[in-house]
Amino acid sequence: MKSLPITIASVSKAYGSYVALDDVSLDIQAGEFLTLLGPSGSGKTTLLMALAGFVRPDSGKLLLADRDITRLAPNKRDIGIVFQNYALFPHMNVLANVEYPLALRKTPKADARQRALDALARVKLEGLAERNIAALSGGQRQRVALARAIVFEPRVMLMDEPLSALDRNLRETMQYEIRRLHDDLGITTIYVTHDQREALTMSDRVAVMNSGRIQQIDTPQQIYDRPSTRFVAQFMGEANILAPGSVRTIDGGDAFRETLMIRAESFHLDVKLVGRDGAALDGMLRAKAFRGENWLLTLALDDGQEVLVCIPSALAGGCAELAAGQRLTVYASAAKVHAIPGATS
Ligand SMILES: Nc1ncnc2c1ncn2[C@@H]1O[C@H](COP(=O)(O)OP(=O)(O)OP(=O)(O)O)[C@@H](O)[C@H]1O
Numbered sequence: 001m002k003s004l005p006i007t008i009a010s011v012s013k014a015y016g017s018y019v020a021l022d023d024v025s026l027d028i029q030a031g032e033f034l035t036l037l038g039p040s041g042s043g044k045t046t047l048l049m050a051l052a053g054f055v056r057p058d059s060g061k062l063l064l065a066d067r068d069i070t071r072l073a074p075n076k077r078d079i080g081i082v083f084q085n086y087a088l089f090p091h092m093n094v095l096a097n098v099e100y101p102l103a104l105r106k107t108p109k110a111d112a113r114q115r116a117l118d119a120l121a122r123v124k125l126e127g128l129a130e131r132n133i134a135a136l137s138g139g140q141r142q143r144v145a146l147a148r149a150i151v152f153e154p155r156v157m158l159m160d161e162p163l164s165a166l167d168r169n170l171r172e173t174m175q176y177e178i179r180r181l182h183d184d185l186g187i188t189t190i191y192v193t194h195d196q197r198e199a200l201t202m203s204d205r206v207a208v209m210n211s212g213r214i215q216q217i218d219t220p221q222q223i224y225d226r227p228s229t230r231f232v233a234q235f236m237g238e239a240n241i242l243a244p245g246s247v248r249t250i251d252g253g254d255a256f257r258e259t260l261m262i263r264a265e266s267f268h269l270d271v272k273l274v275g276r277d278g279a280a281l282d283g284m285l286r287a288k289a290f291r292g293e294n295w296l297l298t299l300a301l302d303d304g305q306e307v308l309v310c311i312p313s314a315l316a317g318g319c320a321e322l323a324a325g326q327r328l329t330v331y332a333s334a335a336k337v338h339a340i341p342g343a344t345s
Pocket residue numbers: 015018019020038039040041042043044045046047194
């Protein structure tokens with residue numbers, strides 16, 4: 001299957017006075033797995049619907065390779081879709097559901113059957129072709145939806161929160177399977193989720209959206225370790241945003257002048273685990289909690305800022321003896337101290 005690159009060029013969409021997409025531009029490479037991540041209402045679904053052809057942008061262009069698809073009907077776009085609520089046909093069995101897109105495209109019956117069976121094998125449902133939809137579990141239904149989306153060999157796949165109705169264990173299995181399917185078929189995939197961990201686990205790149213704009217587009221590791229805005233830093237897990245002057249260097253003791261992000265799990269209690277070019281924070285231990293795999297300490301800096309410190313239990317010698325109210329210094333290596341570009345405190 002030959003996949004295609006996608007270009008989203010200055011796309012805007014408003015509903016009345018509400019701006020759902022605000023001049024969004026994005027290049028997605030052929031064969032890439034890109035995730036749109038953001039809070040509810042940030043515009044992820046609107047952008048996906050615009051690509052699918054169900055929402056017409058007010059301005060801007062959508063290209064599949066060199067082809068302008070901005071005004072093309074959804075069924076002419078060569079795009080496979082799996083939505084959380086993209087219902088299967090309950091009165092048809094599994095096989096008929098998967099054959100449906102081929103029937104629409106007037107594929108000869110025997111060919112359609114073989115391709116549907118192949119698609120079912122790819123999603124590990126080969127034994128269930130004759131089963132009624134009503135007699136399937138949630139995970140199996142999503143596999144049928146996946147098979148139906150890939151059966152006509154689309155050049156692009158769009159997925160909108162396809163796993164959000166599944167329980168946690170099944171979700172993790174399906175994350176792995178969707179990624180494997182993507183790697184086998186190499187289809188350019190755009191995946192929408194509001195789950196940070198899911199985005200980090202599955203994607204080649206993540207685009208973080210807020211208020212109809214893309215805040216940052218980068219690899220999962222860059223997004224997590226090097227957020228370009230305060231919003232991205234805080235959306236991606238336990239981030240301490242520290243005002244200029246509140247963190248000092250270990251060597252020399254000078255204060256850092258930038259707004260810094262240091263993640264809770266980047267801290268150590270033992271200075272020997274951190275290079276001399278690292279950072280130190282001095283404060284008073286306000287609270288501590290044992291959480292099984294780690295300890296969570298709350299440190300109050302002298303200027304009143306609170307810092308969350310997460311120490312893995314395996315490295316937490318001494319945590320049990322710490323007492324609220326005592327002075328404490330925590331350390332982070334230079335690689336884990338990130339200055340947020342352009343952030344004011
Ligand atoms: N047809 C519509 N009419 C009016 N407002 C709409 C319409 N569709 C979406 N909106 C609004 O546009 C904004 C963006 O919605 P969108 O569904 O794209 O967000 P989202 O990031 O996908 O959120 P969620 O994670 O909750 O699905 C929301 O405030 C939503 O209420």
